[in-house]
Every structure is written in C-alpha cells, then in structure tokens.
Amino acid sequence: MTTPKFSQELLDFFRKLEKNNNRDWFAENKNQFKLNETKAKAVFKTVFEELNKHDIVDSFKVFRIYRDVRFSKNKLPYKTHFGASFHRKKPELRGGYYLHIQPNDQSFIATGFWEPSKDDLLRVRREFEQDDTEIRAIIHAKPLKSVWGEFQGDELKTSPRNFDKDHSAIDLIRKKQFLFTKTYTDKEVISDMFIDDVNTSFRAIRPFFDYMSDVLNTNLNGESII
Template identity: 30%
Template sequence: MLQPSTLKFLKSLRSNNNKVWFDEHKAEYLAAKADFEGMVQQLIDGLSKQDISLQGLQVKDCVFRIYKDVRFAKDKTPYKTHLGAFFQAGGKKSNLAGYYFHLEPGGHSMAGGGIWMPAAPELKKLRQEIDYNFEAFEQLISGKEFIKHFGKVEGEALKNAPQGYQPDHPAIAYLKLKSLIVSHPFTDEACMQSSIVKEILKTFSLMQPLIQFINRAMD
C-alpha cells in the first residue's frame, strides 16, 4: 500500500519540474522515496518466493533514480515524474528479462515485464528460441488469463522480416519485434489500496512463464 502523499508529490513534480522547487520539497521527495522503496521490498519478498532466480535481490538493485540524464535528451527537465523498479536476476542492469513496476499518477501506473531492446546477439538468440519453440511460445501467450490481463505481447517492430526469416513464417509478427513487453494498468486508487502488492504479484505470476521463456534463450 502506498501513501496518498507519494502520488501527490509526483503529481506536483510534474507541474514544477525544476531544481529550485525540488530542493524546496526535498523532504517530501525523501518520504515518497522511502514509501516506494518499502513497497519494493514487499515485492522482492513475494517475487523471490515465486521466482527463485530473484532470491538475494536488494531494493537498491531494483529502484531507478528519479534524476534524469539529460545530456542527449530534447526534454531538459531534470527529474522523472514517476518512480520505477525492475526486478531481474542480477539487478536492473542485467541483460535478462524481468518484472517492472511503474508508479505514475493520472492513471499511468502499471506492472509489466519482458525484455526491452536487447542487444543484437541477445535478440538473435530470442528470435531463434521463438522460431524453434513457437508452439510453446504461442501457448503461453494465448491463455485466457494471460490475454485478459495483458492483451498481447507488444514492442517496436521491424517493417520487414529479420534476416534469415521468411515473411510468411508463422511467428513473423513476434520475430519482427525488437522488444517483448506485456503490461497491466493500475489506477491511482488501486495503488493506494492495501491489496496492491498482492495484485502486482499476481500480475507478475501470470507473466512469469514468458519471462522464463525469454531467459532460457539467453542461456
């Protein structure tokens, strides 16, 4: 369960995304940060029971900084207006698939997972895994509960078939993807309910077979 003050801080930051305001409200940020990290610890505790590869993860391995790297960005505002944490074996800098929670007021919060823009060697392995085991892949993303919760697997896609695959390949829609992502939204109200950790863990559990499929390809 998250405190209303955490979402209130993020909402205010969106309208006051500058260093002067942030410094004046540093105590509110630190309270929001502690609140979010407390929730992340609960998610780690639950996830490590569902997925033993995540045992030993610490909060600092998962939580992203609120400070933006604006060196090459068109948007020069210095702070992110959301809080996020990525749960994967080896921590958030690992190249493996994992689970993600994104807290952003205005109905933009979500629990998601998968792999985002892997490097060419990893993407090649993943495409090969889908090619070789498409029946198993299709089965795990076409379950009734999976579709109800996530809809479909998404990601930026190539316009043409990747090298080595024919345009009429049965799995071509997935072989074209440069990321494999699923997500489920949460309202602001849901994020402040005592059941939110349980609901996020349920969402992560439903996507776990997909995460494991992707990570098998990385071995």
C-alpha cells in the same frame, strides 16, 4: 506489522512536481520528497520479497529522481514518477520485472525482455522460425492473457535480414522486444490490495519466462549452453 503501501501523498507530490519541475521548488520541498522516497522504497522492497516467494530475484533497483538531460531535448531536471526494476538470477533465469508509479492513472507494471542482446534476439527469432506453436500456446493461454493481454514490443516494419518475410511466424520474428504491460488507476495504486495484485500478475508470467529461459540457455538442438 502493517504492510507498506503507496500513498495519496506520494501521488500528490508528483502532481505538484509536474507543475513545478525546477530546482528551486525541489530544493524547497526536498524533505517531503525524501520522506516519500523512503516510504516508496519500503514498498518496492516488499514487492522484492513477495517475488522471491515464487521466483529467484537476486536484486532490485529503484531509479533516481534526477533526469539525465545531457542528450535530451527535454531539459526538465526531475522525473515525475518512481520506477523500480527487479532482476532474476542470471544466467539461468531470463527476463525481468518493472514497477512504475505515476499519478493521473499512469502507473503500470511491465515484464519481459526490454533490450535483448543481438545474440539473444537472433536465438529467439530462430526458435520462432523453427517452431512457434509453443510460444503461441503460452501467450494465448487464459491464465496469462487474462492478466496481461496482448504480446507487445517494438518491431521491424519488415523481416529481419536472412528471414523469410512470408514465414508464418513473421509477426513474432519481427519483434525487437518481448513485453507485457498492465496499467493501474491511482485508486488501485493506493489500495491495500495493490501489492497482492502486482505479485499475482508477475506470477502469471512464469510460463513465458520458463520458455524463454529454456530457449536462451540452449542451442537450436536443445543442448545447454550454460
């Protein structure tokens, strides 16, 4: 059985949509969209199955093409990409995966913690404050860094309340997100090796997820809270 893959036709459809992002054009081409959507969902399902060979991912979500324009200055009705998120089994396993397919070499994968809760964010910051040696060893280890590069995420311009601005780990403590991303060209996205590369890349993040899951499921004394 042939493994599903993303196609040139999918990328071409989104290029056309970028130039014709209106309801009339979309209605005229909806059959083509539905065909591409069905094929894309099969690829996302394959990624889900591959992830479950080395992790416990209990669900995945393919985001709808329709944009929510109610509170946005951008009133274009349609997204010009497909995105899917993959959810690890909570509460034991923390973190998540995201796959984004967009033409013109704008595809990427991302992993980590997009919107940690207030309590989770404080717990992680306190862990970094107490001891940042383990997290630094993990994010700078060659198997992870060679795939994902630098630690990313939005951060405060100064220290959070009740944290010392001169603390040696303030570069980590300031972060509001804990993310890694990896970009892909269009040629890479439609290649036969794309799904393998995505899965291998996601596998490489496991030491970070194991560390963060341990932190978020214990208190500062290392006692379980679940």
